[in-house]
Amino acid sequence: MEERLIPICEQLVEACKRAYARGIQMNSGGNVSARVPGEELMIVKASGSSFADSTVDGFVITDFDGNKVAGEGKPTREALLHGLIYRLCPNVNAVVHTHAPYSIAYSAAKKPLVRVTWHSQLKMNADLPTLDVPAPMVRPEYFYMVEEVLKENPELPGFLLVDHGLVAMGKDPINAEHTAELIEETAMVTILRAAVTKMGL
Helix, strand or coil: CCHHHHHHHHHHHHHHHHHHHCCCCCCCCCEEEEECCCCCEEEEEECCCCCCCCCHHHEEEEECCCCEEECCCCECCCHHHHHHHHHHCCCCCEEEEECCHHHHHHHCCCCCECCCCHHHHHHCCCCECEECCCCCCCCHHHHHHHHHHHHHCCCCCEEEECCCEEEEEECCHHHHHHHHHHHHHHHHHHHHHHHHHHHCC
């Protein structure tokens, strides 16, 4: 890895380990990336590696079409989604995608995730769309779904994928991971509030 990119990789490692510690990504799923400053390239998590065991060497550099240009290992299969986001949103410098349990559970409703807490309203500028992509990854034939929501709101902090998880964007890897935590917290509060209401408490 180029020396100038090591600080970004270190932030990606920190984001991975934080996401694992918070329980929003277990096992070897999920992926993270960061834009390479000034180039149409990105640093992405290598396929098959765990967030918990993340190291600076566990990332590869690809173009926005997911073609590897440097590093060891195979890029995550979601690299195409990350590249699409960077193309559509010039202000996004990092993407965190996790299989967060409450977000996955909420996504079954196939409704936008409403910002039900004051914190989510302060930190996120819009409710989060839920995209019903009928596949375990966002393939090019489903890009139109992502394009529609990001063209409508280029500052959108993230979105949900039905039965899949959350996608969070940010100005850097730590910021994107914080947003991922907030999305999961919002989904959890939404589900718990619905349960309390149903119980009549």
